[in-house]
Amino acid sequence: MNSKVTPNELLSQVNQFWSLLDDMAENSPDSYKTFIQRHMNEGKDFMKPPEPFLCIQTKILLPEERLLFINICGWKRVPAPQSDLDPVPLIAGKLQDTSEGTVIDIAYSPVVLKGAESDRVEQNPLIRLAMKYIEQQHKVTLCHSYHIAPFRQKGNLQTLRNNLDGQQKKPKPTKEKSEKDEKEKPSPRIEIMKESDPKPGKAGLIEVICSTELNEEDLxxxxxxxxxxxxxxxxxxxxxxxxxxxxxxxxxxxxxxxxxxxxxxxxxxxxxxxxxxxxxxxxxxxxxxxxxxxxxxxxxxxxxxxxxxx
The missing domain is CATH 2.60.40.790 (Immunoglobulin-like)
Incomplete structure (x- = not known):
């Protein structure tokens, strides 16, 4: 059976939706106002920037030893697991080298972080998942011993948000920019990595990984x-x-x-x-x-x- 929706069918569904809204606005103005307000609030909530939760300090051992700071954040755009048995999604920025070490930003759903707010035992699996992601995605070996830094995030807060949001400022093109450079534009801002089709990380991409890739010992x-x-x-x-x-x-x-x-x-x-x-x-x-x-x-x-x- 063909489950694809044709453009005409999609247009018909949109028109039906608008017709329902028109009827609601005419026959039940209060309900219409509540409906619109709720969806506006949900939209604003979804667009909120990521908020720092805690910062982990550890080391990258290979291929070159250096300090690593993992900024763990809460972000509404990260979906929460459907149940305790489902994998925990995360969204990650890129590794950024600074004079004090390397920094990476990892975001979880605020729903996930709420349960780990004051419980170190609940925090550890999330930290281990973040470390496992970094090792697998960036082909590095981490020191599995870590400590929680006294600050909530390493680096500038706006940089952290821009890095996760994939909206880092890019230099304006100059007149001397070649036609080849114009063709080699960066990949789309958001990309969800499928387990069956892994791709190497690229600057500015947002990637998602699930906890099903963790072994029991890592937790x-x-x-x-x-x-x-x-x-x-x-x-x-x-x-x-x-x-x-x-x-x-x-x-x-x-x-x-x-x-x-x-x-x-x-x-x-x-x-x-x-x-x-x-x-x-x-x-x-x-x-x-x-x-x-x-x-x-x-x-x-x-x-x-x-x-x-x-």
Whole structure:
């Protein structure tokens, strides 16, 4: 069956709609006024700019190490998931390099952010989704350890809004502009990326990704932890000590711990996941771990490698 609507059928539907509005205006002026006012308010609400929610600070590790600031915003133009089982959409700007590091803007529906406003546990899956998007879309490797910055957004608020809205000012064409340059105009301002037809990101595009691309491990909450360096009498690093609060864990046997020369991965299946880049190289063979049941704290001690040049 052909479900396409012909121009004549579409015109007929539009005329019917206007006819209904005319009848409402004539027979029920109050209802007509309420209807028009409601849709005007909805339109204004939809056109509101994105509002900063929080800023995440982490690192891009590869292909080149640098600071990364993720501005997470609420924006009415981002659809909310239909239910708790549906994927969570997001809209993203582009990576922007600044003198202080790289900045990217990520927007969720305000409905989604409302539940995470004061709940760190609810915030973490949204942060992990944003980080996963950045890694997949921009072909970079991020440090999975992060902290929430004391400011709500990095950079100028208007720049943030322009970047997400895709309305960055472009230079006016000059008389010397070639015919080739005129043909090479930028792509449309808004593009929804389909999973079946991925395309590389372009400056000024707005892209959408869903949480179905996240693995379960990416949504696990990193435990509260502290990493400290113990120096020897000469002032050089001697060992690194990690303490992690693992509430709900009964013994060290529930933990999966992996230590290499320069990083550490701690996982408690279904509960916690922590990936850390170590500040100095360690001797992974000398690593020890103890678990204190009284305060649910795991302590990992790593000796600094003998050839550590610090």
């Amino acid at each position: 696990l909450t990193p435990p509260q932890h502290e990493l400290s360096i113990v120096n020897n009498p000469s002032g050089k690093p001697q060992k690194i000590i990690l303490t992690a609060a693992l509430h709900g864990v009964r013994s060290v046997s529930e933990c999966d711990l992996s230590v290499s020369k320069d990083d550490l991965l701690l996982e408690v299946p279904g509960k916690y996941r922590l990936l850390l880049n170590l500040p100095v190289l360690v001797n992974e063979d000398s690593t020890t771990a103890t678990y204190n049941k009284a305060n649910d704290t795991l302590t990992v001690t790593m000796l600094v490698a003998d050839n550590q040049g610090v």
